[in-house]
Amino acid sequence: MAVYTSVSDDKLAAFLSDYSLGKARAFKGIAEGVENSNYYLETETGRYILTLFERRADPKDLPYFMAVKQHLAEKAFPCPAPIADREGNVLRELEGRPAVIVSFLDGLSPARPNPAQCRSMGENLALMHAALGDFEQTRPNALGPASWPKLWHGREETAEGLQPGLAALVTEDLAEIGRAKPHSLDLPRGTIHADLFPDNAFFIGDDFSGAIDFYFACTDALAYDLAVCLNAWAFEEGSEFNYSKGAALIAGYESVRALEPAEREFLPLLCRGAALRFFLTRLVDWTDTPADALVKPKNPLDYSARLAFHRKAVSAASYGA
Amino acid sequence: MAVYTSVSDDKLAAFLSDYSLGKARAFKGIAEGVENSNYYLETETGRYILTLFERRADPKDLPYFMAVKQHLAEKAFPCPAPIADREGNVLRELEGRPAVIVSFLDGLSPARPNPAQCRSMGENLALMHAALGDFEQTRPNALGPASWPKLWHGREETAEGLQPGLAALVTEDLAEIGRAKPHSLDLPRGTIHADLFPDNAFFIGDDFSGAIDFYFACTDALAYDLAVCLNAWAFEEGSEFNYSKGAALIAGYESVRALEPAEREFLPLLCRGAALRFFLTRLVDWTDTPADALVKPKNPLDYSARLAFHRKAVSAASYGA
Numbered sequence: 001m002a003v004y005t006s007v008s009d010d011k012l013a014a015f016l017s018d019y020s021l022g023k024a025r026a027f028k029g030i031a032e033g034v035e036n037s038n039y040y041l042e043t044e045t046g047r048y049i050l051t052l053f054e055r056r057a058d059p060k061d062l063p064y065f066m067a068v069k070q071h072l073a074e075k076a077f078p079c080p081a082p083i084a085d086r087e088g089n090v091l092r093e094l095e096g097r098p099a100v101i102v103s104f105l106d107g108l109s110p111a112r113p114n115p116a117q118c119r120s121m122g123e124n125l126a127l128m129h130a131a132l133g134d135f136e137q138t139r140p141n142a143l144g145p146a147s148w149p150k151l152w153h154g155r156e157e158t159a160e161g162l163q164p165g166l167a168a169l170v171t172e173d174l175a176e177i178g179r180a181k182p183h184s185l186d187l188p189r190g191t192i193h194a195d196l197f198p199d200n201a202f203f204i205g206d207d208f209s210g211a212i213d214f215y216f217a218c219t220d221a222l223a224y225d226l227a228v229c230l231n232a233w234a235f236e237e238g239s240e241f242n243y244s245k246g247a248a249l250i251a252g253y254e255s256v257r258a259l260e261p262a263e264r265e266f267l268p269l270l271c272r273g274a275a276l277r278f279f280l281t282r283l284v285d286w287t288d289t290p291a292d293a294l295v296k297p298k299n300p301l302d303y304s305a306r307l308a309f310h311r312k313a314v315s316a317a318s319y320g321a
Numbered sequence: 322m323a324v325y326t327s328v329s330d331d332k333l334a335a336f337l338s339d340y341s342l343g344k345a346r347a348f349k350g351i352a353e354g355v356e357n358s359n360y361y362l363e364t365e366t367g368r369y370i371l372t373l374f375e376r377r378a379d380p381k382d383l384p385y386f387m388a389v390k391q392h393l394a395e396k397a398f399p400c401p402a403p404i405a406d407r408e409g410n411v412l413r414e415l416e417g418r419p420a421v422i423v424s425f426l427d428g429l430s431p432a433r434p435n436p437a438q439c440r441s442m443g444e445n446l447a448l449m450h451a452a453l454g455d456f457e458q459t460r461p462n463a464l465g466p467a468s469w470p471k472l473w474h475g476r477e478e479t480a481e482g483l484q485p486g487l488a489a490l491v492t493e494d495l496a497e498i499g500r501a502k503p504h505s506l507d508l509p510r511g512t513i514h515a516d517l518f519p520d521n522a523f524f525i526g527d528d529f530s531g532a533i534d535f536y537f538a539c540t541d542a543l544a545y546d547l548a549v550c551l552n553a554w555a556f557e558e559g560s561e562f563n564y565s566k567g568a569a570l571i572a573g574y575e576s577v578r579a580l581e582p583a584e585r586e587f588l589p590l591l592c593r594g595a596a597l598r599f600f601l602t603r604l605v606d607w608t609d610t611p612a613d614a615l616v617k618p619k620n621p622l623d624y625s626a627r628l629a630f631h632r633k634a635v636s637a638a639s640y641g642a
């Protein structure tokens with residue numbers, strides 16, 4: 001969480017002069033999001049967030065992410081709605097970086113979501129999938145199963161160093177998921193968030209008020225998004241599964257769209273895959289992040305502990321479905 | 322610029338329940354201030370800043386700083402006004418740190434102040450001094466001339482490493498200032514900000530809209546505050562003095578309170594002292610900051626370049642007075 005790129009008041013004023021938002025009244029770098037620079041921006045017309053995309057963002061993906069958010073905003077799903085300049089451009093450039101102004105969302109991210117928040121999240125995850133049901137653009141999931149063996153390659157030793165015996169378990173996870181041929185599964189697909197962790201969701205009290213950070217959005221199995229959320233919302237700090245939270249998340253989701261039999265059948269596999277995805281990317285960050293980085297890497301072991309749970313899960317009922 | 326201490330939504334809700342500010346509607350860590358953690362906080366009643374004081378802040382000084390801001394706020398000088406809880410307490414504790422909620426100030430910090438902003442700053446510096454004219458609490462300037470030889474002790478070599486010949490010049494600066502007996506000078510004294518850099522001032526366009534970060538406030542010569550501002554506002558990035566900006570700052574100040582003959586006479590000495598103070602504290606930070614620190618130290622050489630200007634300044638006229 002950091003602000004990587006400074007924006008001077010003069011540059012900001014010149015930038016804003018192309019919009020119909022009035023002049024800036026407040027402007028503060030905020031510690032939100034891990035990969036980009038974000039600013040709280042208040043103008044004569046309201047509150048906004050200004051995002052500058054840093055090096056890790058692939059510029060060719062940005063129009064897709066903007067389109068996802070615009071589509072959701074048009075369907076009144078609460079998310080940061082990109083704001084166009086007077087010529088209709090949403091993506092601009094500022095301080096040498098791609099930049100966008102989006103609407104401000106009220107709400108707070110829960111540090112430790114309660115079951116009522118999990119239920120509200122599940123319901124809104126399904127509402128988000130429904131709102132994106134007629135979104136026509138597609139993007140492959142760059143962090144889908146095909147990418148996992150590559151992420152794992154050469155990191156066995158690091159995994160063993162973190163927890164003896166882990167390398168063999170992860171290798172077996174990859175083999176089992178490979179045998180299941182996840183891409184051949186006949187599951188409802190659509191546009192998913194793919195990273196809906198509690199710090200990417202806002203609540204007012206127990207009510208979901210919006211989702212942010214759509215920079216992993218892609219086309220994939222809808223139930224995989226639920227599996228990501230089960231990993232991110234229904235495990236406690238010590239990585240124990242909280243059945244009430246899992247059940248609440250699924251019940252919330254199913255209050256909008258009932259899971260199909262195949263989605264229920266493969267839920268343990270999808271959860272295991274989601275845990276593997278976050279385990280592997282955290283493992284990469286763990287080894288690749290320089291010691292003096294502004295952002296401290298997250299511990300991969302949180303996700304190896306979740307993997308252990310998923311290996312033993314026998315059915316959707318294990319998650320409270 | 323960083324957020325050092327995380328505050329969970331639950332802890333925040335419990336904290337806010339002691340205030341009459343309503344519930345939180347938004348809460349974001351902001352990259353403002355170097356030494357403390359600051360949050361943008363929006364509640365049902367408005368916008369605020371929540372500050373958590375980190376280790377470098379001496380808890381026994383905090384009531385003084387709060388009193389300065391409360392006094393200014395009562396005199397309608399724009400600054401972050403501390404907000405009391407229902408029992409009248411301004412300083413509280415949150416996540417194990419002293420914490421305060423203050424009012425939110427509109428405005429942007431100028432990256433490169435223009436002469437109009439310098440004039441407005443000078444005028445408001447004098448208005449701030451006037452508003453504090455009947456403030457009765459006192460606090461010695463912990464970074465006044467008496468502290469400088471101690472800061473310098475043992476750092477000659479570092480200074481030489483930065484710029485050959487610098488150690489002898491600084492030693493001579495200290496000796497000359499010592500001979501001038503700054504504490505015996507008969508100058509108007511009062512409560513000063515002592516750190517009013519552009520990033521501690523907000524503007525709407527060219528109009529000053531408020532000052533923040535009163536954590537060096539102390540009792541000292543009023544003209545020393547002007548000398549700090551001349552160093553911080555009237556030099557360009559390459560450390561050349563900008564006469565128009567210096568003249569604007571002084572003219573703004575004198576539009577409220579004319580400098581006394583002694584203040585004009587000693588202005589070069591005060592400017593040299595102020596430059597020395599920032600040179601020395603930057604030199605200390607330069608050597609003491611670990612390489613992996615969240616905050617990168619500022620280059621002391623910016624201030625040795627200013628010292629070179631002040632050594633040659635013959636009178637207040639050199640600064641545009």
